[in-house]
Amino acid sequence: MAHAHKLEILRGLIKFKSNTQKIWGVLILLSIVTAVEVVLGIYKPASLMTVVGGMKLLNWIFIILTIVKAYYITWDFMHMRDETAGLRRAVVWTAVFLISYLIFILLQEGGYVFDVYDEEFVKRDF
Amino acid sequence: MDTSIASTGTAEKTWGGGNEPFKASYGKLMMWFFIVSDALTFSGFLAAYGFSRFKFIDSWPIADEVFTHVPFLHGQELPMIYVAFMTFILIISSVTMVLAVDAGHNMNKSKVSIYLFLTIIFGAIFVGSQAWEWATFIKGDYGAVQTQGGNILQFGEYVEKDGEQVFKRVAIADFTQAGERVRVQDQRKTGIWYRSEGTLPNYTVDEVYSGLEANPNILVRTQIINEEGHKTILSREESLKAIKDNGKVVVEGANLRANEYGTALFADFFFFITGFHGFHVFSGVVFNIIIFFNVLIGTYERRGSYEMVEKVGLYWHFVDLVWVFVFTFFYLV
Structure with missing residues (x-):
């Protein structure tokens, strides 16, 4: 099993000498991202509380950072970077399409149910 | 034998078999199949959580007020700290796992066993932390x-x-x-x-x-x-x-019917999602223990390939991947 590893991350910005070195590099990257999330989660800066696209800016940042982490776990820890394009697309596109669809449908419906409770004649305050 | 079997002349053609378009073994492909389907199960749970949250958008419990406990620091309110520690433990265990896979590629038996052992230890720490988190959540503190x-x-x-x-x-x-x-x-x-x-x-x-x-x-x-x-x-x-x-x-603490933190669904989803994830981690630790002993008795050395470590590794990283999302949607957002 002496297949080659691609040893660069961040579109070639950082190049590693060996696979082991790349693993530690990715660990540092993931730790930094997690630390940023935790610090933002504890302090919750007031400037990030503005609502953009139906959600707080801070929550958008959390979700984007989570997807960044998911990318590096899949690409470097699960070796997706070294698999053929066909395998990569079969796994990632299937999941991304189905999950986005599911999330859209359920969140849309949840928001609608909230509106019904909020505006129509349903009493919850007792 | 050539004379007794009709040659179809397809052996070298695309549909004749023997093709490996993904250049991955059967076992690895099946692990990816499983991971995609399991990812859909987890996203089903998380999307249902999102549904309930949007339904109760003006009254959902604030996670920072619920998960404030850290072991040995009783009575202090330290939101995020412990769960950040748990996330870090799981990421570290992913790193030791991928190092074990890497050592397997180099047929280095002693390194594979050391890294697998560390992965098992970190996995056990994570499951233990989750048990503690559950116990604290169930006990509650204010009523x-x-x-x-x-x-x-x-x-x-x-x-x-x-x-x-x-x-x-x-x-x-x-x-x-x-x-x-x-x-x-x-x-x-x-x-x-x-x-x-x-x-x-x-x-x-x-x-x-x-x-x-x-x-x-x-x-x-x-x-x-x-x-x-x-x-x-x-x-x-x-x-x-x-x-x-x-x-x-x-109401004191939490169960599936009521909890002191807010709507009953909050505790239901907490138990269901972190429980399902914790069960995955537990299974992962069991798989790791099995292959750890296989490594020790030299099964993969004799087989000439440590691919089994790689397949279990894929599962283990997936569990880490799911936790990253659970962490975001339960504790951060």
């Missing part, structure tokens, strides 16, 4: 009153902190006197053999009400989130009225 309509009313008082008035939660046990118990827990051995009930709360709503009357500084906090992102605090008159008119039962 609350559930209303007729299923809403949760919590208690607290304004205290001076750094020259500012801040609202501080007060536990029911701190201002309520438990009276004489009129009713005892219905058990199968005492009543009808097929009927029993859960533990009765330590206080009745009437006792909480008289405790509230006797302590003029204590106020009631509702579930509703106001414009500043805090829970609404009622005035003294409103507090007394809310408990008297709507109070139904005292």
Whole structure:
């Protein structure tokens, strides 16, 4: 099993000498991202509380950072970077399409149910 | 033999078999199949959580007020710290796992076993932490009153902190006197053999009400989130009225029917999603232990390939991947 590893991350910005070195590099990257999330989660800066696209800016940042982490776990820890394009697309596109669809449908419906409770004649305050 | 078998002449063609378009072994492909389907299961749970959250967008519990505990630091409010530690442990275990896979590619038996051992240890630490997190969540610390309509009313008082008035939660046990118990827990051995009930709360709503009357500084906090992102605090008159008119039962801690943090769905999803994830981690630790012993007795050395470590590694990283999302949607957002 002496297949080659691609040893660069961040579109070639950082190049590693060996696979082991790349693993530690990715660990540092993931730790930094997690630390940023935790610090933002504890302090919750007031400037990030503005609502953009139906959600707080801070929550958008959390979700984007989570997807960044998911990318590096899949690409470097699960070796997706070294698999053929066909395998990569079969796994990632299937999941991304189905999950986005599911999330859209359920969140849309949840928001609608909230509106019904909020505006129509349903009493919850007792 | 050539003369007895009709040659179809397809051996070298695309559909003749023997093609490996993905250049991956059967086992690895099947692991990826499983991971995609499991990812859909988890996203089903998380999307359902999102649905319920959007449904109760103005009254969902604030995670920072619920998960504030750290082992050995009793009584201090430290949101995020412990769960960040758990996330870090799981990421570290992913790193040791991928190092084991890497050592396997180099056929380095001793390194594979060391890294696998570390992965098992970190996995066990994570499962243990989750058990502790569950225990703390189930036990609760302040208690609350559930209303007729299923809403949760919590208690607290304004205290001076750094020259500012801040609202501080007060536990029911701190201002309520438990009276004489009129009713005892219905058990199968005492009543009808097929009927029993859960533990009765330590206080009745009437006792909480008289405790509230006797302590003029204590106020009631509702579930509703106001414009500043805090829970609404009622005035003294409103507090007394809310408990008297709507109070139904005292809730301490959490179970699947009610919890002191807010809507019942919050605890239901917490138990279901972190429980399902914890079960995955537990299974992963078991798989790791199995292949760890296989490595030790030299099974893969004789087989000439450590691919089994790689396949279990894929599963283990997937568990880490799911936790990253659970962490975001349960503790951060």
